[in-house]
Amino acid sequence: MTYIQQVLPSLLDGTLVTLQVFFIVIILSIPLGAILAFLMRISFKPLQWFLILYVWMMRGTPLLLQLIFFYYVLPSVGISFDRMPAAILAFTLNYAAYYAEIFRGGIEAIPNGQYEAAKVLKLNTFQTIHYIILPQVFKIVLPSVFNEIITLVKDSSLVYVLGVGDLLLASKTAANRDATLAPMFIAGMIYLILIGLVTILSKQVEKRFNGYK
Numbered sequence: 001m002t003y004i005q006q007v008l009p010s011l012l013d014g015t016l017v018t019l020q021v022f023f024i025v026i027i028l029s030i031p032l033g034a035i036l037a038f039l040m041r042i043s044f045k046p047l048q049w050f051l052i053l054y055v056w057m058m059r060g061t062p063l064l065l066q067l068i069f070f071y072y073v074l075p076s077v078g079i080s081f082d083r084m085p086a087a088i089l090a091f092t093l094n095y096a097a098y099y100a101e102i103f104r105g106g107i108e109a110i111p112n113g114q115y116e117a118a119k120v121l122k123l124n125t126f127q128t129i130h131y132i133i134l135p136q137v138f139k140i141v142l143p144s145v146f147n148e149i150i151t152l153v154k155d156s157s158l159v160y161v162l163g164v165g166d167l168l169l170a171s172k173t174a175a176n177r178d179a180t181l182a183p184m185f186i187a188g189m190i191y192l193i194l195i196g197l198v199t200i201l202s203k204q205v206e207k208r209f210n211g212y213k
Contacts, residue, residue, distance in 0.1 A: 007174045007183050014170030015190055021084075021156045021166065025091040026149065032092065033099025038129070040104055051100070058097030064158055066090045071162050087159040095152060102144045106137035139209040146202035153194050167191070 040051050058066070071086035081089065110133055118128040160169035171187035 003178075003180075003182060004186065007178075007186065010170045010174060011167060011183065011186055011190065014165055014167035014187075015194075017159075017165055018156050018167045019194075021087060021091065021159055021164075022152060024088050025095060025152060025156075028088070028092045029095035030099055030145065032096040034103045036096060036100035037103030037107055040100065041107065055097045055100055058094050059101070063090065063094050063155060064161065066094055067158060067161060083159075083162045083164050087162055087164055091152070091155070091159075095148060098148055099145065102141050102148070103137060105144075106141040107133065109140050110136055135209075142202070142206050142209055146198065146205075149202070150195055150198055153198060154191065157191075 036051060036055075040048065042048070067087060067090045070081060070090045071083065074080065114132055114136070115128065118132050123131070157166065157168040159166050160172070163169075167187050167190060171183040174183035175181055
């Protein structure tokens, strides 16, 4: 118990960094993914090809490789980022691609009659998206979105490869220093708690959106 009290402060500091990465990526990637999903519906072939290529690359290569690319490879062509911005950029672009596909599926699930009804009501494009499409899309995609959010909690541990002092790096440092696996087990428990909280939140949000039929 005394040892746990000794290592817990450093692990909690690492947890704060993990949460910082998590919340910033969520705030940036979900809106970006939704915007990309609507852009995919624009009948402009160069834009569609670019977005298809972007989604294919982001989903088809490991996130770890993307982190290494943004922090270690781009400086060779004169583009440099600090550790945290590189991690945020890689995570955001990666998860935005996944969210774009999720939202695209949700948008395509909306019957064409909804759009026709909006025209009859003389709603403009923004009003149609805001009042008719988005509430239904969010209800459809919520389970998939929260699955990705849960995955993000675990994937955030990858920032340690850039030397960002997150929870995993803090636990690994303590384990190597003290020659014990106890910090790793404590870190695992913290991840489980975080995922449990996200799971509870997802159930509450899904209940709230059940009102949209």
